[in-house]
Amino acid sequence: MSDTGAAAAASVTVRRPKVAGEALVTWTSLAALALFLLVSMVLPLYALLSKSFEDRSGAFVGLANYAAYVTNPALFQSIGNSLFIALLSTAITTVLAFLFAYGLSRTCIPGKALFRAIAAIPILAPSLLPGIALVYLFGNQGMLKSWMMGESIYGPIGIVIGMVFFTLPHAVMILYTALSLADARLYEAAQVLGAGRLKTFLTVTLPGARYGLISTILVVFTLVITDFGVPKVIGGRFNVLATDVYKQVVGQQNFEMGAVVGMILLLPSAIAFVVDRLIQRRQVAQFSSRAVPYAPKPRRGTDLVYLLICLVISGFLIGILGVAGFASMVKYWPYNLSLTLAHYDFTAVDPDGWRAYFNSLKMAALTALIGGAVIFSGAYMVEKGRGWGWLRGIVQLMAMVPLAVPGLVLGIAYIFFFNHPANPLNGLIGTMAILVLCTIVHFYTVSHLTAITALKQIDPEFESVSASLKVPFYKTFWRVTVPVCLPTILDIALYLFVNAMTTVSAVVFLFSARTKLAAVSLLAMDDAGATAAAAARPMRIVYTSAVARALHALASRLLQRQTHAWRKR
C-alpha cells in the first residue's frame, strides 16, 4: 500500500484551484454586504450607544446621562406614559383583531375578501393620518367635538384610537394566519367527546392560536411604543418616549439625552424580538401534513354577530380614512363643506407639498429598486453561497438586527454617526442617498426573511448542477433563480415602496430642505395647520400606495399568465 502510494504520487499532477471567477465573486459580494450592513447599521448603533455615555464635549461620563434622565421627572414620566399607552392599545387591538380574524376564518359571514382588503387599508397610510383625521373629527374645530363629553382628543384618548387604527392590519394579518391553520380532526374529537362550545374554544381554538396571539401582542406592543407619528400629531402635552427623542434631538439639540431615550426605546423592541425568536423556534410542525383543514359551517346567530363586529371594525377603519379623504376635498373645513379638487392642484395651492411628494416618490422608488436588488442578492449569497460559512453567518445575524431597532432609534443613530465631522461619509447628510440608505436598512429584515423563505423552496442542487456544467453560479442566479423568484422580488419591492412612502420615524431626522418628504411634511400640521389643503397631503400618500398595490397586483397577474406553463405544480 505504501509504495503504491508513492508510485502513484509520481505520475499524478496536483491541480491547484485558480483564485478567480466564482470564489472571488462570492467573497467580494459577501464582504461588500457585510461592510454595507456594518456601516449603515452596526456603526451608527454603536455611535448611539457611545453617545449616551458621553457629555457634550465628547468625554466619557459613564451613566451620568442615565442618572440625569431618571432624576428628571418630566422625562422619566414618559416611560410610564408610554407603557400605559402601549398596554392599553395592545389590549384593544388584540381583542378587536382576534374577533375580526375569527370572523374571517371561522364563520360563514359574507364578503370575507372585502373585509380582508379593508383591514389592509391602514398599511397604505402614514401613521400620522389617523391623528390628523381624529383632529378633524374631535379636535378644537372638530365636527363631533361634542362626542368627547368635555374630554380632549389631544392626549391618551387620541393616541390610543390612532394606535389601534395603525396597528390593526398587522394584528389581523398574524391572527388570521394563525386561525386559518386549524385541524378539523381536533374539533371533531372535541365534539365526539361532548365538549361544549366554550370548552372547545378554550381547549382547542385558543391553544392552537396561542403562538399567533403572543406574536400579535409583541408586534403591536413594539409598534405602539416606538411609533412617533400618532403621538406627535395628537399627543398634545402627553409625553411619550418617542416624542421625547424628537424633542430632545430636534427641539433642544440635547443629543446626549436623546441618545439615552433612544437606548431606552431600543429595550422593549429588542426584548420583544428575542422573545418572538424563542417562541418561533418552539412552534415547529403544529399543523402536520396529515391535518384536515377546518371548514366552518354556517351558524346563523354566530355568523350574524361576527358580521356586525366586522362591519363595525371596518366602519372604524374606513371612517378614519374617509374623514381625511373627505376633508381633503372640502373647500374650507369645517365652515364650507362643499367639495373641490383644488387642494390637489399641482402648482396653485401647495407647491411645497408637491415637491415633498415627488421627493417621497423618488425615495420610495429608489428604495424599492436598490433595496430589492441588494436584499434579494444578499439573501441569495447567504442562503446559496458556497464556502465562507462564517461570513455568511455574520451577514445573516446582521440582517436580523434591523427588526429589533425602532426607526426613530435608527434615525438618531444615523445623525450621530454620519454627522460626525471625522466621518468621511458626512457628505451624505441631507442627501437623498442617506434617506434611501436608512429606509432600506429600516425595512431590511422582513424583506430579507421573505427572500430567504422563497430561496429555501428552490432546489438546493441548482448551484451544484451548474458547477458540474461549468456554468458560474451568478449566471444561474440570473437565468434561473431570479425568474423563479420574481413574484417574491415583486412582493419585496412593493413592501419597500409602500413603507418608504409612509415612513416617518427614521427619516424625520435626516431630511433637508431639498429632500423633505411628504410623510414628514405632515409633521408641521398641528391644530392650527389642520386646513383642508393639508389633508390632501396624507391622502396623496394613500392614493399612491394604493396605486402601487394595484400595479403590483397587475404585474403579478401578468407574470403568472406568462409563466403558468412552467409554474404549475
Place this chain on the structure above:
Amino acid sequence: MLDGGNGTAGAYLRIIDVTKTFGAFQALKNVSLTVEEGEFVCFLGPSGCGKTTLLRAIAGLDPQTSGRIIQANQDVSLLPPSGRDFGIVFQSYALFPNLTVAKNVGYGLESRKAKRAEIDKRVRELLEMVGLADQAHKYPGQLSGGQQQRVALARALATSPGLLLLDEPLSALDAKVRMHLRKEIKELQRRLGLTTIMVTHDQEEALTMADRIVVMNKGVIEQVGTPGEIYREPDNRFVADFIGQMNFLPGTVVGDARVRLGQVQFRHRGTREALQPGATVTLGVRPEDVVVNGGTPSEEDNSFPARVADLDFIGNFFRARLAADCLDGMIIAADLSSGVVRDCGVEPGRPLAVSLPQERIRVFPAD
C-alpha cells in the same frame, strides 16, 4: 491493496484515505477505493452510512476533511466542483423549471462558446438518445417523473464528462418506471463506456446495475466486490444481513473448516483468517440455500433432523421455519419452491432431513 503493481493502468478514479467530519461526527473514516475506467460502481448502504457524503466529496460539493482524490491521474482534491470533470444527476433531478427541456439539456453547452447550430445538434442527439426528441419544447413541470429523470441524465451527459455521478437517481420514481430505467441507464452507460458511480440504498438496484458494489456502513467500506461476490460471499455479518436475507446461527469452532452447532458438526469451506478451535462463531446460511428432503440425516452431508414449525405461502415460493432439537431448538428459515413443498410433503409438524450445503455456509467471528 486494490491496485497493486501494474493494476493502476486502468484506474480512473482513486480515493485515498478520505475522511470527512461534520463537527464531532465522522461521516467518512479513512475510506480508500479505486474505480476502473468504464466501470459502473454502486455505493450501497443504509441511510447515514456515508455513501452520499463520499459521492459529494468526489464531486467537490462537500470537500473531504482529509485524504486525496485522484481523477484521470490528476489530483483534484483541492479543486472546487467547477474545476472537476463530472456530470451529476440528483434524486430531485434539479431541472431548471423556467427553461424548456432543450434549454436544460443545452445549459452547459451555451457557456462554452459553441455555435448555436452545434448546440442544437448536440441537444437533439442527446434527447434522441434518451428517447425524448419530441418533448424538447416542453417545460420540466409538464413531464412525468421518468421523463424528467431522463432529461437530467441528458443534461449531465451533454458536456461529455469523464465521470457520471448518480445520487439515488431512481428513488423518486414508482416501481415500474424504476425497473425500466435501470435497464436503460445501464445500457446507455455500457454503450458510452462511461465511468459511473451511483449511490443507492436499494440492494436490488445495486445488484442488477453495478459491475462492482461498494457496501458502506457507518462511514467505512465493509466490502467491495461484484454483485455475485457480495451476495454469495459476504465478508461479514453486516454485508450478509444488509443484502438479501440470512440465518445467523451461533456455533463453536471444532477444527479446520468444522463448526459445531448444538450437537451437530458442520463442514464449511473455511475462512480467510484461521479460527482457533473453541472460538465462538456465527454460521450464516441464506434461506434459499437450505435443502430439505425426506431421506435420513447424516453429518456426512451436513444434514440433521428437524420439524416444520410453520409454513407461509409467499406466492412463488414458501417460507418455512424449521425447528431442530439437535441444534438446541434453533429455528432455521428456509425458502422452498412449490415443487419441493409438494414432493416432500412439507407441512407444519412434519419431520424432515435438513441440509446446509457445505459451499453455501459462511462463518463469521461472533460479535
